[in-house]
Amino acid sequence: MTREAAPRNNPGWYTPSDLPRELTAYDNPVLDALGVGAAGKVGLLELALTCHGGVTRIQRHYQRVPLHVYRPIYLDERRPDMAFVFVQQFGEGLVQGDRYRIDIDCGPGSATHITTQAATNIYGARQNFATQMINLRVGAGAVLEYLPDPIVPFRGARLFQRTVVTADPEATVILGETLLPGRIAHGEAHVYDLYWAETDARRPDGRLLFADLLRLNPLEGGGSRSLGVLGPYDVIATLHVVSGPGDPARLVTPLREALAAQEDVMSGVSELPNRAGVGVRLLGRTSKAVQAALRAAWNAARLELLGTPAPNLRKG
Numbered sequence: 203m204t205r206e207a208a209p210r211n212n213p214g215w216y217t218p219s220d221l222p223r224e225l226t227a228y229d230n231p232v233l234d235a236l237g238v239g240a241a242g243k244v245g246l247l248e249l250a251l252t253c254h255g256g257v258t259r260i261q262r263h264y265q266r267v268p269l270h271v272y273r274p275i276y277l278d279e280r281r282p283d284m285a286f287v288f289v290q291q292f293g294e295g296l297v298q299g300d301r302y303r304i305d306i307d308c309g310p311g312s313a314t315h316i317t318t319q320a321a322t323n324i325y326g327a328r329q330n331f332a333t334q335m336i337n338l339r340v341g342a343g344a345v346l347e348y349l350p351d352p353i354v355p356f357r358g359a360r361l362f363q364r365t366v367v368t369a370d371p372e373a374t375v376i377l378g379e380t381l382l383p384g385r386i387a388h389g390e391a392h393v394y395d396l397y398w399a400e401t402d403a404r405r406p407d408g409r410l411l412f413a414d415l416l417r418l419n420p421l422e423g424g425g426s427r428s429l430g431v432l433g434p435y436d437v438i439a440t441l442h443v444v445s446g447p448g449d450p451a452r453l454v455t456p457l458r459e460a461l462a463a464q465e466d467v468m469s470g471v472s473e474l475p476n477r478a479g480v481g482v483r484l485l486g487r488t489s490k491a492v493q494a495a496l497r498a499a500w501n502a503a504r505l506e507l508l509g510t511p512a513p514n515l516r517k518g
Contacts, residue, residue: 208248208305210266216244216303218333218364224396224419225362230329238299238330245269245302251285252309258285261309268292269302277315280510284313289350295323296332296361303335306348310341310370317515318350321382326358327395336365340373345508349500351517352380352437352489355394359384362396367403367444369411374507375444375479377401378496381416382489383436391436392420403444403478411478416440435468435485437492443503445479453480453506460502464495471499 209215217238221229236243247269250262260274270292274285289304296302308314324332340346355361369375381397384390397418403411416438432438445453450473457480461469467486474481482499486492501512 208264210246210264213239213301216246216301216335218335218362221362222398225331225360225398228327228329228331228360228395232299232329234328235297236299238301240299242268243300245291245300247271247289247303248305249287250307250309251312251314253283253311253313257283258312258314260285260287269304277515278510278513280513281313281508284315284345286315286317286515288317288319290319291322295325295354296334297325298327298330298332298360300332302333303337305337306346307339308341308344308346308373311343312341313345315347315349317348321351322353324353324355324359324361324394326356327360328358331360331362331396334361334363336363337368338366338375338377339368340370340375342370342372344370345374347376347500349376349378352382352493353397354382355384355397357384357390357393359394360396361394361398363399365399365401367401367442368406369403369444369446370406372446373444374446375403375442376500376503377442377444378440378500380437380439380489380492380496381418386436392418392432395419395421401440401442403442403474411444412442412475412481414440414442414481432485435487437484437486437489439484439492439496441482441484441496441499441503442474443479443482443507444474445507450474450477450479453503456502456506457482457499460498461495464491464498466491467495469495469499
């Protein structure tokens with residue numbers, strides 16, 4: 203991606219195409235607040251990171267409020283080359299009509315960890331919905347960990363998220379997401395309207411490696427608690443490990459062993475299509491249990507692929 207290739211003021215740049223019909227049914231004018239495209243409704247973040255002098259640094263940076271980042275920090279004593287970048291957001295969360303786009307380009311040989319400062323709240327919508335597009339490019343020999351804090355959908359929330367990973371065959375990507383049931387303290391558990399999260403991974407030539415879809419519509423059929431969806435569980439998390447060269451089967455056993463020791467969590471580990479890596483799905487009754495299991499899986503993948511354990515991110 204080049205600077206000239208980013209028509210940032212064109213709605214087509216930050217508006218997802220090919221939206222599912224369930225979302226287009228909600229695509230109405232926002233009557234009681236700022237509409238789509240208004241100031242403060244379009245969050246853009248573009249980062250290009252390169253390895254320079256044995257350390258990963260930000261080479262190019264563009265941000266538009268409400269999305270922003272500060273300079274990277276270096277938290278991992280065993281990987282002093284890895285840049286840790288915390289994505290922050292002005293305001294308390296996404297509301298209807300918000301359109302976010304994040305583009306991160308990790309150059310060859312770089313090592314980057316992207317996370318958020320806090321959980322992402324999705325507020326209830328009456329006329330429209332919120333979207334988030336995440337595009338991750340990872341060059342040869344590069345490592346990217348993209349592990350944001352959980353998403354918390356409030357009553358009536360509607361979110362469409364599309365994540366596209368373009369990974370070189372020699373790259374390593376660890377990609378995670380966690381969905382909480384909502385504001386449990388307010389009596390809200392899976393009372394959002396729609397949560398739709400797509401994840402695609404491709405090679406630089408466009409070849410599809412795998413596609414994953416998490417679609418939850420509590421208003422439909424038996425709701426999110428039906429046996430075929432979440433059953434008795436409230437929290438769901440996913441970890442995709444795109445493992446680069448080598449046999450992805452070598453990751454399955456250490457990940458399963460790490461998750462077998464986690465209490466109060468149902469887990470599944472399987473190879474991804476096209477020998478792309480390994481996928482992990484977690485279900486649990488509490489955020490604490492699922493987050494502990496997700497960290498255990500991240501740590502096991504790190505030990506196998508990078509030879510170093512997961513660091514403490516100092517989030518409290």
